[in-house]
Every structure is written in structure tokens, then in C-alpha cells.
Amino acid sequence: MGRVYNFSAGPAVLPEEVLREAQEEMMDYRGCGMSVNEMSHRSKMFDDIINEAEADFRELVGVPENYKVLFLQGGASLQFAQIPMNLMKNRVADYIITGQWAKKAWQEAKIFGDARAIASSEDKTFSYIPDCSDLPIDEDADYVYICENNTIYGTEYHKLPNTKGKLLVADVSSNFLSRPIDVEKYGIVYGGVQKNVGPAGLVISCIREDLITDDVLEGTPTMMKFKTQADAKSLYNTPNCWAIYMCGKVFKWLKANGGLEAMNAKNEKKAALLYDYLDQSKLFSGTVRKEDRSLMNVPFVTGNKDLDAKFVAQAKEAGLENLKGHRTVGGMRASIYNAMPYEGVEALVKFMTEFEKENL
Numbered sequence: 001m002g003r004v005y006n007f008s009a010g011p012a013v014l015p016e017e018v019l020r021e022a023q024e025e026m027m028d029y030r031g032c033g034m035s036v037n038e039m040s041h042r043s044k045m046f047d048d049i050i051n052e053a054e055a056d057f058r059e060l061v062g063v064p065e066n067y068k069v070l071f072l073q074g075g076a077s078l079q080f081a082q083i084p085m086n087l088m089k090n091r092v093a094d095y096i097i098t099g100q101w102a103k104k105a106w107q108e109a110k111i112f113g114d115a116r117a118i119a120s121s122e123d124k125t126f127s128y129i130p131d132c133s134d135l136p137i138d139e140d141a142d143y144v145y146i147c148e149n150n151t152i153y154g155t156e157y158h159k160l161p162n163t164k165g166k167l168l169v170a171d172v173s174s175n176f177l178s179r180p181i182d183v184e185k186y187g188i189v190y191g192g193v194q195k196n197v198g199p200a201g202l203v204i205s206c207i208r209e210d211l212i213t214d215d216v217l218e219g220t221p222t223m224m225k226f227k228t229q230a231d232a233k234s235l236y237n238t239p240n241c242w243a244i245y246m247c248g249k250v251f252k253w254l255k256a257n258g259g260l261e262a263m264n265a266k267n268e269k270k271a272a273l274l275y276d277y278l279d280q281s282k283l284f285s286g287t288v289r290k291e292d293r294s295l296m297n298v299p300f301v302t303g304n305k306d307l308d309a310k311f312v313a314q315a316k317e318a319g320l321e322n323l324k325g326h327r328t329v330g331g332m333r334a335s336i337y338n339a340m341p342y343e344g345v346e347a348l349v350k351f352m353t354e355f356e357k358e359n360l
């Protein structure tokens with residue numbers, strides 16, 4: 001059928017079962033004679049799709065009753081502005097800078113107030129998660145912000161920061177639904193779905209209800225108020241119907257495959273296979289401090305740019321796609337999201353072993 005093992009960081013691999021189901025329903029969704037791409041977002045048919053998606057998501061994640069689940073547009077990047085517009089009442093917020101996405105969020109928040117960088121790992125190209133046990137959190141901070149999995153650099157928080165009672169806001173775009181998550185620990189936890197969940201163009205945000213108010217920064221557009229979206233159940237205007245439909249299918253796939261505990265076990269097994277190989281390799285090495293390694297994004301290098309390029313090109317010929325690393329890290333990056341089968345990582349490690357033999 002010509003499918004490759006796709007290690008793209010995002011948009012990324014989706015479960016084959018989900019793609020097939022969508023294909024089957026493309027021309028005629030459940031006897032209604034049209035595609036989900038063609039139906040009104042106000043139709044009964046679509047209402048069922050979005051309600052079922054939310055119910056499945058809530059069950060899968062264990063979202064508490066006092067949290068709203070919103071389906072938003074504008075990508076994770078629009079959240080960088082929407083969050084301060086809705087939460088920055090004191091106009092102070094504390095950011096932990098662990099990579100490009102955290103940095104962009106911080107820079108955006110500066111438009112609205114005193115956004116402070118209270119910890120950073122930029123000194124070592126974001127190759128670790130800073131110590132977050134005793135942060136200099138501002139008394140007036142409206143929230144503390146983190147990016148929980150750093151897609152580009154391959155680090156992941158394995159323990160949440162001590163926010164000293166302040167609200168925690170987290171971007172989980174690239175580890176969303178990769179493991180169980182305790183929503184109660186966050187004021188807002190959100191992610192763009194195109195990394196680990198679904199197609200591009202949709203953000204899912206779990207927001208504690210008391211944070212959804214009319215008390216937003218002056219000048220906040222209607223569309224940017226969480227309250228507008230919450231009151232309209234994510235249907236204030238036309239949502240990304242297709243992405244919501246596809247995510248709904250992925251939630252069902254996750255449930256059928258044992259839920260988030262089972263997914264975490266699978267992800268640990270996949271990551272261990274690759275990291276164990278890297279740790280004993282004489283050609284390749286991982287770029288991240290061991291205790292901060294991500295289960296989702298695995299950057300590695302040979303230390304030789306030409307050899308890296310040769311590796312990426314030959315891997316592509318062998319059906320292992322999108323392994324080129326981000327330009328700021330160089331080398332390679334394998335994104336091994338939920339939908340990447342164990343066999344895909346096995347094929348990668350086998351290819352790396354052969355490449356090492358030939359090029360060392």
C-alpha cells in the first residue's frame with residue numbers, strides 16, 4: 001500500500017484504523033448521504049459527533065466535572081495570547097523557558113503585562129528541564145506557565161513544578177494523551193492536536209470553570225474570551241468540524257486499546273528500545289539529559305553534519321521518513337507518538353545499527 005514509517009514531529013502519524021474508517025465514511029457518513037466535510041455544524045449529525053467526542057475525551061482523561069473542555073482554533077500559538085488575555089488580571093505571569101514554544105508563549109504574554117522568565121535551560125540548548133522545586137515565583141503572578149513536552153528539544157517534565165499555590169498552565173501539545181494526566185493539577189491544560197492526537201487546526205483545552213469569566217483584559221475580542229466559547233459549547237462560530245470528527249475517532253481508538261495507562265506502557269517500551277540503542281551506540285548519541293528525556297520526541301546526532309545528512313537521506317530510501325532534526329538542534333529527531341507502532345521503532349533501530357556498522 002506504500003505507507004512509510006512517518007517520524008514527523010507534526011502534523012504526524014495517525015492510527016491506520018482511524019484513517020480507514022474515515023475513508024469508508026468519506027462519501028456517505030452513516031447513511032446521511034454526505035461527508036462530514038459537507039455538513040452543517042448546526043446539524044443533529046454534527047452535534048452528535050462533537051458531544052460524543054467530548055464525552056469520550058472526558059472519560060479517557062478523567063476530566064473533573066468542574067472543568068470545561070473547549071475545542072478551539074488558531075493552533076497552540078493563539079493560546080499564547082488567549083491565555084494572558086483571560087487570566088492576567090494582575091498583569092503578572094511567570095514562565096519557565098524550556099524551548100522555543102515556551103519562549104514564544106512568554107514573548108506573546110509580554111504584550112499584555114509583566115511576563116517574567118523565572119527559569120530557563122537555554123544555556124545548554126534546552127537539553128534539560130531546570131530545577132523547579134524552589135522557583136522565584138512572584139507574589140502577584142496570575143499563573144505559572146510551562147511547556148510540558150518540548151517537541152523540538154526532546155525534553156519532558158516528569159514531575160510538575162512546585163508553583164507554590166499559584167495556578168499552573170501547561171501546553172501539552174506534543175505529549176497530549178500519551179500518558180495519564182491529572183487535570184486537577186492545572187488551571188488550564190491545553191494542546192494543539194496535530195502532534196499526538198489528530199489532524200491540524202484544532203486545540204483542545206481543559207479549563208477550570210472559575211477561570212472562565214467576563215473579567216478579561218480590556219480590548220479582548222469576543223472570539224478570544226473563553227466565556228464566549230464555553231457558553232456556546234465550542235460552537236460560537238464554525239469550528240474545525242473535520243478535526244473534531246477525527247479526534248473523536250482517535251479517542252475511541254485509544255479507549256479500545258486500553259486507554260492512557262496502556263498507551264503510556266507502549267510509549268515507554270518504544271522509547272526504551274530507541275534510547276537503549278542510543279546509549280550503547282558508538283556512532284549516535286542522544287542530545288538530552290537522561291532524566292529529562294521525552295517519550296515522544298527523540299533527538300540524536302552523529303556529531304558530523306555530512307553523516308547526519310547521509311543518514312536522513314538513506315533512511316528515507318528505506319521508508320523511514322521525516323527524521324531530520326530541527327535546525328536549532330541539528331542532526332536527527334524521531335517523533336514516536338501514540339500512533340507509531342513498536343515495529344516502526346524496531347525498523348528504525350535496525351536501520352541505525354546497519355548504518356553504524358557501515359559508517360563507523
Ligand SMILES: *Cc1c(COP(=O)(O)O)cnc(C)c1O
Pocket residue numbers: 010074075076077078101147149150151171172173174192195
Ligand atoms: C507545535 C507546537 C506548538 C505550535 O502549534 P501550532 O498549532 O502550530 O500553533 C506549540 N507548542 C508545542 C509544544 C508544539 O509542539
